[in-house]
Amino acid sequence: MSKFRIDPNIVLEKDLNLKAIEAIRVFQLHPITQKYWALGGTSGWLGTNTTTIKKCPDGVGEFQHYVNGSIYYHPSTGAHEVHGLIRARWSSLGWERSFLGYPKTDETKTLDGIGRYNHFQGGSIFWSPSTGAWEVHGSIRNKYSSLGWERSFLRYPLTNETTCPDGVGRFNHFQGGSIYWSPSTGAHEVHGLIRSHWASLGWERSFLGYPISDELVVFDGAARISHFQHGSIYWSSTAGVRVLRERVRVHVKILETPTSFTINEQFAAMQEVYAVAGIRVDCASTENLNIPSLNDVDVGGCTMGSVTSEQTTLFGNRNFVGTDDVVVYYVRSTVPGYNGCAAHPSGRPGCVVVRSASRWTLGHEFGHVLGIHHVNNNNRLMTGNGTFNITNPPPDLTSGESSTMRSSNLTIPL
Ligand SMILES: [Zn+2]
Structure with a gap:
């Protein structure tokens, strides 16, 4: 068998069946030799061999070194070449005995067209001109x-x-x-x-x-x-x-879908302001509620610590809501008419926000729930003049307001 060899440069006669010749070649040549010839053989970039085909230490795989690289073969991976800095990295890790195992591909151009990689049984080595070769x-x-x-x-x-x-x-x-x-x-x-x-x-x-x-x-x-x-x-x-380093967990109950700003826009705005206080806003659940009698909810004077029977009924809807969680109820309107109202029954923290509320109403009302009060300053979240009148979005929280919010029982350390 060792004397049987097909010169790929041979000029075949027209009536020879190329596929038959290829079949003979495949059956006769070692997979490493097949790969070598597929890459150009003695005139290819690998150059001439510097070793014979040898067994790897595991007794199963085989390899052959060449002037410019190596071909490794294992029955479960086939024969693949490794060369250059990728081969040097693989070598530094311990060749096929490392966690990388045998190569599963030849060195291949990355899809970005800049670098090269080999995949191995246990990982990959990526190379680019500016970064060198590293394993993942x-x-x-x-x-x-x-x-x-x-x-x-x-x-x-x-x-x-x-x-x-x-x-x-x-x-x-x-x-x-x-x-x-x-x-x-x-x-x-x-x-x-x-x-x-x-x-x-x-x-x-x-x-x-x-x-x-x-x-x-x-x-x-x-x-x-x-x-x-x-x-x-x-x-x-x-x-x-x-x-x-703290979070507030919010549940959304929708009687009427917001019309001016989406719920996500209102939460994004609230998170933007609350981030300044170091508080994360988690939206824990969203639920649609069909309670037409509370779409225009009577909030009385909207005074903290004092609620109407309609507020008590509305805030009784607490599916999924944990002890330290807060709830926002989106309604069509309040009676009398506000953008929102943070008055809530004892032990049921939350607020009402109307569908036409401003981007900042949600954060403003929860500011009340977390213990901060109105100011006469339209640069600030807690302006008492209506959050539609905020003049320099995003509105400010003072460090005092921030620390009050963080000390609320409803903001939980992460
Ligand atoms: Zn307010």
Whole structure:
């Protein structure tokens, strides 16, 4: 068999059956040799062999080294070439005996057209001209893949998977961010100004701990948030970066759908202001209520600590609502007519907001529920002149108002 060899440059006679010749070739040649010839053989970029075909230490796989690379074969992966800096990285990790195992692909151009990669049984090595070659594997690789590999905002890895300084978790840094994993939190990306701030606090060793979410859009708006084990980091162009260490849990009960601003717009506005106070706004549930008799709800004088029988009935609708949760009831109107009213029965914290309310009414009414009062200043959330008259959105919260809100029993430490 060793003497049987087909020269791919042979000029075949016209009546020879090419497929038959190919079949003979496939049956006769070692898969490593087939791959070598498929890549050009002695005149290809691999160059001439520097070893014979040898068994790997596992006794199953085989390899052959060439001047410019190697071909590795295993029955479950087939034969694939590795070369250059990707091969050097694989070598540095321990070749096929490392967690990467055998190559599952040849070195392949990335879809962005800039870099190269090999997939292996246990991970991948990505290379680009400006970053070099680094491995990604396991849950971190799955996250990287789910985001779109090098075409995502992360672009190329800048490190191998590395143990965190706390000795618990693992991370890869990338050009556009990082992916952090720990056994209890899984793998999540963190990037941009949120990542910078987390880094400035001490990464996973900070009070925030590990990320428990990717960076998320806040209530369909322009702001972004990443959740961590013990808090969140919020970013918007107007509020900047804010660490949120408390939360308020809100349930939405809809008798009449808002008409001026969507519920998401009102929540996004509330979160924007509350972020300044370090409070996260969680929307825990949304429920439609069909109670026509309360669509125009009698709120009396809308005085804190005093409610009408209609308010008592309305605030009795508490499906899904936990002890420290708050509820907003969207109605058509109040009688007399207000944008909203924060008076609520004892032990049933919440507010009423009318469907035509302003963007800021929700946050304003919950400000009352959390213990802050009217001011005569249209730059501030708690203006007593109506939130439609706010002059410099987003409206301000003072540090005193913020600390009052944080000390409410309804804001829960994260
Ligand atoms: Zn008010």
